[in-house]
Structure formats: structure tokens, C-alpha cells
Amino acid sequence: MEKKEFRAESKRLLDLMINSIYTNKEIFLRELISNASDAIDKMYYKALTDESLSFNKEDYFIRINVDKENRTLTVSDTGIGMTKEELEDNLGIIAQSGSFDFKKENEVKDGFDIIGQFGVGFYSAFMVSDKVTVITKAYGDSNAYKWESEGADGYTIDLAEKEHTGTDIILKLKENTEDESYDEYLEEYRLQGIIKRYSDFIRYPIKMDITSNKLKEGSEDEYEEVKEEKTINSMIPIWRKNKNELTDEDYEKFYSEKHFGFEKPLKYIHMSVDGVIRYDAILYIPGETPYDFYTKEYEKGLELYSSGVLIMNKCADLLPDYFGFVKGIVDSEDLSLNISREMLQHDRQLKLIAKKIREKIKDELLNLLKNDREKYEKFFENFGKQLKFGVYSEFGMNRDILEDLLLFYSSNEKKLITLEEYVDRMKEDQKYIYYATGESIQRIDKLPQVDFVKEKDYEILYLTDDVDEFAIKVLTKYKEKEFKSVSSSDLELDNESEKEEKQDDDEELINSMKKILSGKVKDVRFTKKLKDHPVYLASEGDLSIEMEKVLNQMPNNPNLKAEKILEINANHNVYNRLKSAFENDEDNLELYTNLLYNQALLIEGLPIEDPVEFTNNIWKLL
Numbered sequence: 001m002e003k004k005e006f007r008a009e010s011k012r013l014l015d016l017m018i019n020s021i022y023t024n025k026e027i028f029l030r031e032l033i034s035n036a037s038d039a040i041d042k043m044y045y046k047a048l049t050d051e052s053l054s055f056n057k058e059d060y061f062i063r064i065n066v067d068k069e070n071r072t073l074t075v076s077d078t079g080i081g082m083t084k085e086e087l088e089d090n091l092g093i094i095a096q097s098g099s100f101d102f103k104k105e106n107e108v109k110d111g112f113d114i115i116g117q118f119g120v121g122f123y124s125a126f127m128v129s130d131k132v133t134v135i136t137k138a139y140g141d142s143n144a145y146k147w148e149s150e151g152a153d154g155y156t157i158d159l160a161e162k163e164h165t166g167t168d169i170i171l172k173l174k175e176n177t178e179d180e181s182y183d184e185y186l187e188e189y190r191l192q193g194i195i196k197r198y199s200d201f202i203r204y205p206i207k208m209d210i211t212s213n214k215l216k217e218g219s220e221d222e223y224e225e226v227k228e229e230k231t232i233n234s235m236i237p238i239w240r241k242n243k244n245e246l247t248d249e250d251y252e253k254f255y256s257e258k259h260f261g262f263e264k265p266l267k268y269i270h271m272s273v274d275g276v277i278r279y280d281a282i283l284y285i286p287g288e289t290p291y292d293f294y295t296k297e298y299e300k301g302l303e304l305y306s307s308g309v310l311i312m313n314k315c316a317d318l319l320p321d322y323f324g325f326v327k328g329i330v331d332s333e334d335l336s337l338n339i340s341r342e343m344l345q346h347d348r349q350l351k352l353i354a355k356k357i358r359e360k361i362k363d364e365l366l367n368l369l370k371n372d373r374e375k376y377e378k379f380f381e382n383f384g385k386q387l388k389f390g391v392y393s394e395f396g397m398n399r400d401i402l403e404d405l406l407l408f409y410s411s412n413e414k415k416l417i418t419l420e421e422y423v424d425r426m427k428e429d430q431k432y433i434y435y436a437t438g439e440s441i442q443r444i445d446k447l448p449q450v451d452f453v454k455e456k457d458y459e460i461l462y463l464t465d466d467v468d469e470f471a472i473k474v475l476t477k478y479k480e481k482e483f484k485s486v487s488s489s490d491l492e493l494d495n496e497s498e499k500e501e502k503q504d505d506d507e508e509l510i511n512s513m514k515k516i517l518s519g520k521v522k523d524v525r526f527t528k529k530l531k532d533h534p535v536y537l538a539s540e541g542d543l544s545i546e547m548e549k550v551l552n553q554m555p556n557n558p559n560l561k562a563e564k565i566l567e568i569n570a571n572h573n574v575y576n577r578l579k580s581a582f583e584n585d586e587d588n589l590e591l592y593t594n595l596l597y598n599q600a601l602l603i604e605g606l607p608i609e610d611p612v613e614f615t616n617n618i619w620k621l622l
């Protein structure tokens with residue numbers, strides 16, 4: 001029989017599994033049971049929705065068999081099984097979910113991180129086994145197949161005998177080593193413990209033969225060992241349990257069991273709603289940003305159940321994009337099992353649930369913000385950007401829901417603050433909420449226009465994310481207070497006295513500079529905003545310089561330009577040099593003007609148009 005190779009990525013993962021030093025090897029059982037349960041879900045769902053199929057609830061179960069003599073542990077299910085092609089596709093390559101992206105930079109030295117980050121499912125069997133055999137018969141298939149592998153060098157697939165639809169996974173356990181006992185996975189007591197610990201909520205019975213000592217029949221003092229089949233798990237899904245019965249640990253276990261994330265969730269929300277529509281939900285805010293969260297590959301959605309039967313893995317309609325980071329499950333007895341994906345989108349009940357969930361998440365986040373600021377800031381660090389995208393997208397439709405959840409860095413407090421906190425302590429005469437944009441807090445701190453507003457003793461919000469200013473522009477106001485960029489040309493500070501008394505020849509100088517910079521700036525003006533700097537670039541209109549930068553980094557660069565104003569500090573020495581050049585030497589005026597313009601570009605973090613010319617000009621001056 002021909003041996004097939006695993007695909008390259010799978011081979012490497014298998015190597016990691018086989019040589020794993022991961023201390024928590026017992027999770028292999030959880031993975032296999034979880035796969036078995038998924039397979040029964042699929043079968044059960046089919047039976048419930050296909051009238052031609054009769055079904056019996058007792059027909060659906062998972063069974064664990066131990067054979068101490070042969071050192072094998074078998075996990076069997078009565079699920080949907082796999083066809084030959086599915087065996088190839090599902091077990092020949094790594095988890096299809098795309099959760100496993102073997103990029104160079106993600107490469108890890110030992111298996112720990114991988115097992116931790118992704119929950120590698122079926123492959124974890126190789127942490128405890130020398131050989132794994134899968135015997136499976138797919139629903140509707142007359143043939144059964146045997147898949148077998150002894151590790152990274154490949155696998156075989158062959159025809160097999162199997163009466164009923166379903167799958168048996170047979171693990172030939174590794175020999176014990178000095179540090180590790182694999183025999184323990186043959187002990188009833190140990191296996192029961194693992195099942196209780198990780199798989200108690202699985203909705204199908206997990207059956208196993210349990211040995212006990214019983215009085216011999218007819219005897220009063222003689223005992224005998226009897227084996228009896230028992231169901232190990234309680235089968236009550238965690239979301240159906242009473243909140244009072246559950247501990248933090250239970251919720252955390254469920255989170256990792258479901259592969260929502262490896263880390264502890266930051267927060268869980270358990271809803272049991274008994275209104276117009278009945279449903280239970282457990283929602284989680286992850287403790288870390290999923291590695292692919294801010295990419296196209298990330299799929300939002302909640303698991304959707306109808307009376308305990310899984311009908312959709314990721315129901316996207318239950319979550320708005322801005323709360324797309326939320327993980328969890330929703331179970332409602334009021335949803336029809338037969339509902340199709342297309343119908344779901346229009347389902348009134350589903351819409352109602354989605355609305356309630358959205359409101360609940362918002363309320364819980366606001367509570368967190370109020371009662372546990374540190375935790376909220378951790379949340380915001382992970383997902384704040386998504387909230388800001390939420391403000392900006394759909395033409396600002398969701399701004400009211402989101403504005404109180406936003407945090408920005410404050411120049412006064414030197415930490416993140418809410419808009420409400422800003423507005424509450426605005427000075428009496430303060431008209432605007434001031435903000436400044438830039439790559440980093442340090443850079444913004446050094447901007448001349450920031451200095452000016454700070455000196456007037458106004459608090460400034462520092463915006464460092466690309467999306468920030470776009471979101472602010474969509475908000476336009478918070479509690480009737482307008483936002484104003486410190487880089488805008490009309491700050492309306494200092495009673496308009498920014499505009500210096502000008503003499504006629506100043507006016508002419510400005511006109512000449514405007515001519516030199518025509519096409520580059522909209523205007524050249526005097527300013528009083530500057531102290532130590534000779535010039536800076538302000539902007540007018542809706543598009544700021546920071547936004548121009550962001551837009552120009554986009555793949556299909558729209559090449560939009562902010563309306564720039566070159567503002568000049570007439571009290572700076574450089575201005576006198578300009579003046580004398582204007583009076584005596586036209587060439588020098590052009591040289592100085594271009595230099596100053598380029599310097600202003602640099603201060604704003606914009607590229608200068610001709611770096612060679614710029615450096616040549618500096619040399620000329622030297």
C-alpha cells in the first residue's frame with residue numbers, strides 16, 4: 001500500500017507534536033472528543049432537518065475504550081464520518097480553519113506556542129501516541145476506510161470494515177519514558193478526570209466502562225469486579241447552567257475548550273433572556289488580540305445553536321463589525337433548525353437577539369470602564385482601533401453607540417482619557433476640544449503648534465492611530481463641543497492677534513514667497529503661534545496633513561492633498577534674513593523660501609519632494 005506524504009506544514013507540526021515537551025498533554029483527549037462531538041452535531045443536524053431520516057437520540061454518543069494489553073485508547077463516535085476524500089483533506093493537512101499560518105516570522109522553537117495558540121486538534125493525538133489509526137464510515141457511503149500514520153513520515157489510506165456510520169480513533173500509546181508515563185491514559189480514573197475537566201458540557205453522552213467492586217450475587221461478603229458502561233459527562237451545556245453554579249474557572253475552561261483563545265478571556269458575559277424571544281448566550285472579550293484580527297482573514301461571528309443543536313459555526317449577523325472581536329455562543333429554542341444562511345440574514349428573531357447582544361456588550365464595556373479602568377485600558381489597547389473604525393465606517397451611523405467607549409492620550413494627564421473626562425474639565429472660555437496628530441506621542445509633543453496650545457493651558461488629545469483623525473472628523477462634536485486640530489490655520493486663540501500688524505513691504509515679501517511656492521501651498525501667512533521655530537505647516541479644509549499621509553499609504557492611493565498654509569514666525573531671526581534677501585537678492589529669497597518650506601514638510605513628517613536639491617541648498621548656505 002502506498003504511503004502518502006503529509007504536506008510540508010503538517011509535517012513540521014507533526015514533528016512538533018511527536019517531540020512535544022508540552023506539559024499539558026492530556027488535552028489530546030479533549031481535542032478528540034470535541035471533534036467527535038462536532039461530527040455528531042453534523043449528523044444530528046442532518047437527521048433533524050431531513051424528514052426522510054429517522055433518528056433516535058440514544059443513537060448519538062461518544063465512547064472511550066481502553067485496551068490495557070495492547071496499550072490502545074479508542075475514541076469512537078456515531079457522527080457523520082469521513083469519506084476517503086475527506087480523510088485526505090482533513091487529516092492530510094493542517095486544520096483547514098486557516099488558524100494555522102506557518103509564516104516564517106511565526107516559527108517557534110518548541111511546540112508549546114503552537115499548541116497554545118491554535119489548538120491543533122487531531123494532531124495532538126501524536127503527543128501521546130506512536131501510531132494513530134482512524135476507521136471511519138461517512139454518512140451515505142457504502143465503504144469504510146482506514147487511515148493510519150506513525151508520524152511525520154506519512155500516512156496510508158485503505159478500505160476497511162465498519163458497520164455503522166461514524167469514526168473510531170485508535171491511539172497506540174507511546175512507551176513510558178523516565179519523565180513521562182503514558183500508561184496513565186489507560187487508567188479509568190485518570191480518563192474520567194480528564195473528561196470531567198474538559199468535556200463535561202459536551203451535549204452527547206461520553207460513555208466508558210467503569211470497574212467497580214460489587215457484592216457477588218447470593219453472597220454477603222464476597223466481592224467481584226464488574227464493568228459497567230457509564231456516562232461520564234453531565235451533558236448540560238454550560239450556558240444552560242445557572243450562573244450561581246458556575247465559577248470563573250468554568251467559563252475560562254469553556255473558552256479554551258472552544259478554542260476561542262489560549263489566553264484567559266478578559267471578560268465573560270452570561271446572558272439568559274426570557275423575553276419575547278428566549279435565548280442563552282455566553283460572550284467573551286478575548287484577553288489578547290487574535291493574531292489575524294486586523295486582517296481580511298479574520299472572521300467574526302458567534303456559534304449559533306437551536307435548542308442545543310449547532311446550526312452555524314460563525315454567525316456573523318449576530319455581531320456588528322465594531323464588536324467583531326467578541327467570541328461566544330448563542331442558543332435559542334425559538335430559532336428554526338431548518339433555517340438557511342440566507343434566511344437567517346432576514347430573520348426577525350435573530351435581528352432582535354443581535355440588537356440585545358450589541359447593547360449588552362456596550363453596557364458591559366461601559367461598566368468595565370467605570371469600575372476597572374486598568375482592565376478597560378488593556379481591552380482598549382487590544383481592540384480600541386476596531387471601535388474607532390466603527391465610528392468612522394458606515395458614515396458614522398454608530399457614533400452614538402461608540403463615542404463613550406473611546407480613549408485618547410491626554411497632554412495634561414499623560415495617560416488615556418475619555419471624551420467625557422476631557423469635556424468635563426474644559427476651561428470656561430474653551431470653545432473646542434483640541435487634538436494633535438502624529439506618529440507617536442513623543443513626536444506630537446515636539447510639534448510647534450502643540451506648544452502653542454499647551455502654553456495657553458489647554459488640554460490636547462494626541463491621536464497616534466491612522467484611523468483616529470478620520471473618526472474624529474466623523475464625530476465632529478462631542479457633547480456640543482467641536483473638535484479642532486491644533487494644526488488648523490484658524491485656531492481662534494489669542495483674539496485673532498496671531499495676525500501681526502503688517503507693513504506694506506511685509507505684504508510684498510509674502511506675495512513673493514507665495515509665488516515661489518505656488519502649487520505647493522495655498523497661502524503664506526504670519527503667525528504668532530511659533531516661538532522657537534521659524535515656520536510650520538497648517539492646513540485648511542476637511543483634509544488634514546495627517547489624513548493626507550494616511551490616504552497616500554493606501555493601496556490605490558487617491559493622491560489627495562491637504563490645503564497647506566505655510567505660517568511664518570515674524571519674530572524669528574530667520575525672518576530678518578528673508579527680509580534682507582527680499583530687498584537685496586532674489587535668488588537667495590527663492591533658496592530660503594524653498595528651504596523653509598521643506599523644513600516645514602519634515603516637521604510634519606511629510607516627504608520632501610527633491611531631497612538632492614534640498615541638501616544642495618543647505619550646502620550652498622554652509
Ligand SMILES: Nc1ncnc2c1ncn2[C@@H]1O[C@H](COP(=O)(O)OP(=O)(O)OP(=O)(O)O)[C@@H](O)[C@H]1O
Pocket residue numbers: 031035036039077079080081082090091094095096097099118119120121122123167259
Ligand atoms: N471524529 C471525526 N469525525 C468526522 N470528522 C472528523 C473527526 N475528527 C476530525 N474530523 C475532521 O477533520 C478535520 C480536522 O480536525 P482538527 O481537529 O485537526 O481541526 P478542526 O477541528 O477543524 O479545528 P480546531 O481543532 O482548530 O477546532 C475536522 O474539521 C473534521 O472535518
